[in-house]
Amino acid sequence: MISKTYTILAPEGMHARPATAMVKLAKQFQSDIFLKYGEKSAKLNSLLAVLALGIKGGASIVVDIDGADEGGAATAFDTFFAANLKDW
Amino acid sequence: MKGIGVSAGIAIGRAWVLRSKVRAGAVLPGDGVLPTDRVLPTDRVLPNDARPVEREIDLYRGAVEQAAASLERLMEQAGDAAEILGVQLELLYDPLWESEVIDRIRRRSPAREAVLGATEQVAGMFLEMEDAYMRERAADIRDMGNRLVRVLDGEAPDVSPGKGEWVVVAEELTPGDTIGLGDGVVGFVTQVGGATSHAAIVARLRGLPAVTGVSLGSVADGDSLVIDGETGVVLVNPSPAELEDYLFKQEAFSERRRLLATLKDREAVTLDGVRIELLANIGSAADMDVSLAQGAEGVGLLRTELLFMDRETLPTEEEQFQFYKRVLLRAAGRPVTIRTLDIGGDKPLPYLGLAPEANPFLGYRAIRICLEQPALFLTQLRAILRASIFGKCRIMFPMIGRVEELRQAKAFVALAQADLRAAGQPFDAAVPVGVMIEIPSAALTADVLAQEADFFSIGTNDLTQYVLAVDRMNEQIAGLYDPYHPAVLRLIREVIGQGHRQGIPVGMCGELAGDPQATELLLRMGLREFSMSAGSIPVVKEIILRSKTL
Numbered sequence: 001m002i003s004k005t006y007t008i009l010a011p012e013g014m015h016a017r018p019a020t021a022m023v024k025l026a027k028q029f030q031s032d033i034f035l036k037y038g039e040k041s042a043k044l045n046s047l048l049a050v051l052a053l054g055i056k057g058g059a060s061i062v063v064d065i066d067g068a069d070e071g072g073a074a075t076a077f078d079t080f081f082a083a084n085l086k087d088w
Numbered sequence: 089m090k091g092i093g094v095s096a097g098i099a100i101g102r103a104w105v106l107r108s109k110v111r112a113g114a115v116l117p118g119d120g121v122l123p124t125d126r127v128l129p130t131d132r133v134l135p136n137d138a139r140p141v142e143r144e145i146d147l148y149r150g151a152v153e154q155a156a157a158s159l160e161r162l163m164e165q166a167g168d169a170a171e172i173l174g175v176q177l178e179l180l181y182d183p184l185w186e187s188e189v190i191d192r193i194r195r196r197s198p199a200r201e202a203v204l205g206a207t208e209q210v211a212g213m214f215l216e217m218e219d220a221y222m223r224e225r226a227a228d229i230r231d232m233g234n235r236l237v238r239v240l241d242g243e244a245p246d247v248s249p250g251k252g253e254w255v256v257v258a259e260e261l262t263p264g265d266t267i268g269l270g271d272g273v274v275g276f277v278t279q280v281g282g283a284t285s286h287a288a289i290v291a292r293l294r295g296l297p298a299v300t301g302v303s304l305g306s307v308a309d310g311d312s313l314v315i316d317g318e319t320g321v322v323l324v325n326p327s328p329a330e331l332e333d334y335l336f337k338q339e340a341f342s343e344r345r346r347l348l349a350t351l352k353d354r355e356a357v358t359l360d361g362v363r364i365e366l367l368a369n370i371g372s373a374a375d376m377d378v379s380l381a382q383g384a385e386g387v388g389l390l391r392t393e394l395l396f397m398d399r400e401t402l403p404t405e406e407e408q409f410q411f412y413k414r415v416l417l418r419a420a421g422r423p424v425t426i427r428t429l430d431i432g433g434d435k436p437l438p439y440l441g442l443a444p445e446a447n448p449f450l451g452y453r454a455i456r457i458c459l460e461q462p463a464l465f466l467t468q469l470r471a472i473l474r475a476s477i478f479g480k481c482r483i484m485f486p487m488i489g490r491v492e493e494l495r496q497a498k499a500f501v502a503l504a505q506a507d508l509r510a511a512g513q514p515f516d517a518a519v520p521v522g523v524m525i526e527i528p529s530a531a532l533t534a535d536v537l538a539q540e541a542d543f544f545s546i547g548t549n550d551l552t553q554y555v556l557a558v559d560r561m562n563e564q565i566a567g568l569y570d571p572y573h574p575a576v577l578r579l580i581r582e583v584i585g586q587g588h589r590q591g592i593p594v595g596m597c598g599e600l601a602g603d604p605q606a607t608e609l610l611l612r613m614g615l616r617e618f619s620m621s622a623g624s625i626p627v628v629k630e631i632i633l634r635s636k637t638l
Contacts, residue, residue: 009410010372016175016225023178047175048184048210051225054217058399058407 001066002074006081007058014055016047023047025080031067091277091302093320095291097345098338099275100331101253103304103311103324108259109237110207110230141193148189148199151239156180158235158245179232185210200240207233227260234265255313257304275315277322279303291317348626352383356632358611364632367423367619369597373411376418379622383629386422388545388619389484389597390415392468393431401439402464408471416479423480425545425597425619426472427524428465428497430454430486440464449550449559454487459496469504476516483519484545489527491536497521498540524597526550531579538590545619546583548598552576571600577609584614595619607631612638 008014026033026044033044037059042049044063055061065073159177163170179185188209192202211226211233235245246265253274258265260280276291276298291298297317307313307324314323314334323330356364367388368379379387395403395411403411416424432453436442440461445451458465472483485497501521508515525531526547534544552571553560560569570576580596587594595617600606602620604627610618611632618628 007407009407009414010374013219013221015221016228017171020171020175020178046182046184047178048182051222052213054219054222056219056399058395058403 001064002070004063004065004074004077005060006063006077007060008055010057013057013059014050014053014061016051019050020047022080023050025076026073029065029067029069029073029076031065031070031073033066033073034064036062036064089302089304089322089324091299091320091322093298093317094288094300095276095296095298096318096341097275097295097297098334098341099255099297099313099315099317100334100338101255101274101313103257103307103309103313104254104273105304105307105309106256106258106261106265108230108234109241110204110211110233141196144193144197144199144202145190147240148193148202148236151199151203151236152180154239155232155235155245162246176228176232179228185232200237203233203236203240230260231265255315257307257313275299275313275317277302277304277313277315348630351626351629351633352381354383354629354633356629358632358635358637360636360638362611362616362637364611365595365617366625366629366632367425367595367597367617368622368625369619370415370622373414373418375622376415379625380418382622382625384422384622384625386419386480387415387424388595388601388617390424390426392427392429396429396431396437399439402467405467405471405474408468409474412472412475412481413478416475416481419479421479423482425482425484425522425595427484427486428455428468428472429458432457449553455485455493455497456487458485459493459500462500465497465500466504466507469501470507473501473504473508473515473519474513476519477514481516481519482543483521484524484543485522486524486547487527487550488523488525488537489529491533491540494523494537494540522592525583526554526598528555528579531583534583534586535590538587538592541592543592544583544587544594545617546580546594546596546598548576548580548596548600551579551598552600555579571598571603572606577613580610580615581613588614593617602628604628604631608635611635 023044023046035042035044035050035053037053037055040053042053044050063077065077156177159173159180163173163177185206188206189202192205193199197205207229211229214226214229215223217223239245252272254272255275255277256269256273257277259278261276261278273296275296278298278300279302280300288298288300297315299315299317299320299322301320302322304322312325314326314331315321316334316337323334326334356366358364365385366383367386368375368382368384369389369391370376370379370387371391371394376387395408412426430453431437432442432448432451440457442452469483472481475481483501485494488494488497498521505515505517520542522543522545523530523537523541524547525534525544526549528551530537531551538544548571549560552558552569552573555576556568556570556573558565558568584594594615596610596615597619601610601618602624604624607628608631620628
């Protein structure tokens, strides 16, 4: 399993559009991918579950990736957060 | 009737009442949203010999396919709004949503009732969240519920009034509704939804007037309607005289909008040839784009508080650096004035452990905190300085009351520079350091401060409340809060004069700078740099173009 920590830089937190893009990305991989925010956790195949976490601006989130293609998925998430997160 | 104007302009047309299949949430005055009490027949169950469960599940899945296909069609025409629909498309196939519906069907609820029940349940979950943005996501859920129920009722998933000039009347407008309504729509009136609701955002994107907070139970299809998206006025079946009046206002509004739009790229130069700088007050990198679109020539006030609020710990130097860098990059070489942390008793940060105060506006706040907490202040200054190489930035200290505070704050800047030099990190050594003039003692000693500051920016909001001893948050004395009081105006004139005598630039970043009634007066007092909410820039520019400085 690979664990990655990212920071949500947008002061307004994780909005529906970036969350949608993130769920779409996760679905491209076979690995089980979970997002942890504080005590709470959501499987990244559900936009509803991600939104329900209510992730705030400036927060740290952890993405846990477990499965055959976890290496590729981890790289994809790094790229995704580097490219998109700064505007969110 | 009067509601809240959320998208400016006058719309005149016939009422087209959009009837929702699911129930809207109730909105309280202010920003609170309450879930409505649940009286829907959500627990209607199938008799034992009714259609089999599998058939209801198939019905549901068929409805999902139809709704998705209609969303995809809408997305092709939606342009900027397509992303909003993309969120919905994802929700339609969401596993949690699906299990909410399927579980209900398995408990022998018909597909239609299962969708209604799941909609109430999930929308209710969002309505209970503390964040206003998240509460408004309940509208996305109801939008999806509506679309699914329309299909299950054998109707088209989307409805549109067709040709004509229609004012859409609805309890609540969901994003899909707003986008799917077509070209015949000239305005919106809703009961629910604030300025940040999807309906308001889309209305503004399309340049259509919209009013919310109006209960229009008595309006029937085809009634004649006039709405004013600025004042929030709604007229049902107006008299010929009223109609005439609003047709005139409508013409004047479009004329003005056309004129202001042509001014965007025009330099602000007075009739006597003086170039005036028009800047924006912003709080995020996204605001930067909006400001540039309104013709801002830079940022006169970047508030840094947002970065520190709604979180459990201080932002790191790296997080702050990334934020300042992002703003400077988006400014693309235009000047950006960064105000150091301006918090205190009224805007508390729990993790700083500040004690509640009897007089927070006169208390431990802003620069007073920064000078006592070197780690906090140095972190911010290092982050700003590191970002300084990505554009043209200035550092501004809030709540300076005496020259010693300015000297101390400048010593911190020197310390931060030394840290960076030691670490071999590049920064712009020539970043100007200035003072926000908002305390009367600073205004009255502007001549002294000007000798040690690189620039001034007059913060008229706090200056007014301190000069007049009027708390601007206290509604009982709101009438006494008056930036046009001669005492305030004299001080402003004094500060501008003293700054210019010492050869430093003087700007203004309070509300007064964006007040079109003050523009000419301020020009004549010698102000040459105005910083305001981006939306005010075109209006103020239009006045500058026909004013003189003498």
